[in-house]
Amino acid sequence: MYLGIDLGTSEVKIVLMDQAGKLLADAGSALTVSRPQPRWSEQDPEQWWQATGEAIAKLRAKAPAEFRAVRAIGLSGQMHGAVVLGAQDRVLRPAILWNDLRSISECVELTERAPQLHQIAGNLAMPGFTAPKLLWLAHHEPDVFAAMQMVLLPKDWLRLKLTGNKVSEPSDAAGTLWLDVAKRDWSDELLTATGMRRSHMPRLVEGGESSGTLLPEVASAWGLSPEVIVAGGGGDGAASAVGIGAVNPGDGFVSLGTSGVLFVVNDRFRPNPAQAVHAFCHALPGRWHQMSVMLSAASCLRWFCRLVSVDEATLLNEIAELDSAALENAPLFLPYLSGERTPHNDPYAQGVFHGLSHAHGRAALGYAVIEGVTFGMADGLAALHTAGTEVTELSLVGGGSRSPYWAQLIADALNVRMVTHVGSETGGALGAARLAWLAANDQPGKEAVICAKPPLREAFTPNAQRHAALQPRLAAYREIYRCRPERNADAALPGH
Numbered sequence: 209m210y211l212g213i214d215l216g217t218s219e220v221k222i223v224l225m226d227q228a229g230k231l232l233a234d235a236g237s238a239l240t241v242s243r244p245q246p247r248w249s250e251q252d253p254e255q256w257w258q259a260t261g262e263a264i265a266k267l268r269a270k271a272p273a274e275f276r277a278v279r280a281i282g283l284s285g286q287m288h289g290a291v292v293l294g295a296q297d298r299v300l301r302p303a304i305l306w307n308d309l310r311s312i313s314e315c316v317e318l319t320e321r322a323p324q325l326h327q328i329a330g331n332l333a334m335p336g337f338t339a340p341k342l343l344w345l346a347h348h349e350p351d352v353f354a355a356m357q358m359v360l361l362p363k364d365w366l367r368l369k370l371t372g373n374k375v376s377e378p379s380d381a382a383g384t385l386w387l388d389v390a391k392r393d394w395s396d397e398l399l400t401a402t403g404m405r406r407s408h409m410p411r412l413v414e415g416g417e418s419s420g421t422l423l424p425e426v427a428s429a430w431g432l433s434p435e436v437i438v439a440g441g442g443g444d445g446a447a448s449a450v451g452i453g454a455v456n457p458g459d460g461f462v463s464l465g466t467s468g469v470l471f472v473v474n475d476r477f478r479p480n481p482a483q484a485v486h487a488f489c490h491a492l493p494g495r496w497h498q499m500s501v502m503l504s505a506a507s508c509l510r511w512f513c514r515l516v517s518v519d520e521a522t523l524l525n526e527i528a529e530l531d532s533a534a535l536e537n538a539p540l541f542l543p544y545l546s547g548e549r550t551p552h553n554d555p556y557a558q559g560v561f562h563g564l565s566h567a568h569g570r571a572a573l574g575y576a577v578i579e580g581v582t583f584g585m586a587d588g589l590a591a592l593h594t595a596g597t598e599v600t601e602l603s604l605v606g607g608g609s610r611s612p613y614w615a616q617l618i619a620d621a622l623n624v625r626m627v628t629h630v631g632s633e634t635g636g637a638l639g640a641a642r643l644a645w646l647a648a649n650d651q652p653g654k655e656a657v658i659c660a661k662p663p664l665r666e667a668f669t670p671n672a673q674r675h676a677a678l679q680p681r682l683a684a685y686r687e688i689y690r691c692r693p694e695r696n697a698d699a700a701l702p703g704h
């Protein structure tokens with residue numbers, strides 16, 4: 209048996225997978241995000257650890273005998289977050305998350321300090337990434353920066369709690385802006401630009417390699433053997449890719465989680481910073497990927513559902529009842545509730561409802577929300593096209609993949625066949641379990657078996673008529689962003 213733990217933004221999700229790759233059980237425990245100042249986004253790592261313990265207890269109760277047979281654990285997690293450790297591995301402040309936008313001017317500074325940044329890291333400096341956060345700390349919390357001995361990514365901090373080892377792996381490390389992405393190793397030049405050294409960084413293993421075994425006290429608390437291996441794992445994008453078998457060049461998926469991701473596998477490092485496309489390492493050796501990232505995707509739906517006191521499934525049913533005239537006349541929505549990365553790299557971008565009238569009820573507004581997120585994905589796909597990447601089929605993963613209506617809308621808007629697989633909604637957790645299986649297995653040819661595509665659940669073929677009908681609305685959506693008000697001077701981010 210293998211466990212996959214995905215430290216998401218809204219939830220820790222854990223899956224139990226058997227030795228045939230079948231999902232036996234899953235469990236989760238919710239997380240909250242703290243926003244103590246505008247544009248800040250933080251979580252207390254202790255909350256991650258507590259939620260992981262709760263989810264483990266739920267999972268063990270569901271399948272006690274199978275749980276005891278776990279041989280290896282894989283980790284997946286929200287990327288880019290900075291967990292700053294001092295002496296004795298003490299956490300010095302709340303973790304600064306991937307959707308935190310405080311380090312805007314530090315991105316400009318970092319780009320000036322490291323002119324080679326785009327070539328080495330393959331990405332624009334964006335406030336969500338880890339390196340600018342540390343420059344911000346140096347400027348605003350110099351005592352914390354001076355006491356810092358190590359920076360860990362969120363899932364790698366969980367690993368420290370599980371194994372006592374400070375280890376990361378290339379797929380998540382690529383999102384720090386400290387990695388030489390082509391070489392899959394830390395870059396001394398980029399570290400120096402942030403006032404850091406290699407000794408501040410964890411050791412690197414590949415995602416399907418062992419990073420250590422469970423600490424005896426954790427093994428005993430969880431009822432597992434201390435010989436259980438913890439695999440390198442992956443950032444949640446790369447781990448989700450492993451979970452749905454997107455492991456060969458050209459394979460890709462769309463993730464509708466808190467964030468929105470369009471991910472395509474490459475056989476080599478293919479940076480294209482001009483379009484704010486991310487170019488990172490895959491969780492499997494010798495492979496990279498390009499990715500467009502929306503800072504708010506299904507989280508826009510959650511936000512709207514809370515505002516109008518309805519759950520997602522009910523709202524989506526109401527949306528499905530709208531006729532074509534109602535869809536054509538629905539308001540437009542810009543999903544930039546926490547700025548945007550691809551294609552704008554604009555932390556100042558804001559959400560908009562446009563074109564409201566007395567005729568609109570919550571279903572029309574709800575439609576506008578999911579359509580706006582879908583148009584954000586269409587922009588992401590256009591950015592990947594400019595970066596030379598073409599796709600004909602994409603898997604859909606994450607919480608948003610529970611809605612067949614939304615899957616069809618994405619197929620129609622992107623003009624790409626969308627598919628869901630068994631386990632699609634579990635996102636990175638399934639991929640983490642597969643990486644654990646890889647780490648615990650030394651059979652030749654194991655990757656083709658372990659990382660195969662899971663059974664197909666549903667396919668959504670693009671409807672040409674609907675694609676055409678959506679084009680004027682997509683054009684208007686793009687125009688509304690172009691009409692945004694002037695921002696202040698430090699909005700001059702690279703690529704913006």
Ligand SMILES: Nc1ncnc2c1ncn2[C@@H]1O[C@H](COP(=O)(O)OP(=O)(O)O)[C@@H](O)[C@H]1O
Nearest residue numbers: 216217218465466506507510520606607608611
């Ligand atoms: N039935 C549904 N249809 C569409 N979206 C849904 C549904 N149920 C939940 N969601 C959305 O899924 C999102 C959570 O997805 P998840 O992949 O768990 O996110 P994360 O990994 O960021 O924690 C929420 O924003 C929620 O609104």
Ligand SMILES: O=C(CO)[C@@H](O)[C@H](O)COP(=O)(O)O
Nearest residue numbers: 216217286287306465466467
């Ligand atoms: O910033 C990114 C990828 O670059 C996000 O994908 C985070 O990794 C958070 O993911 P979710 O919580 O939405 O799964």
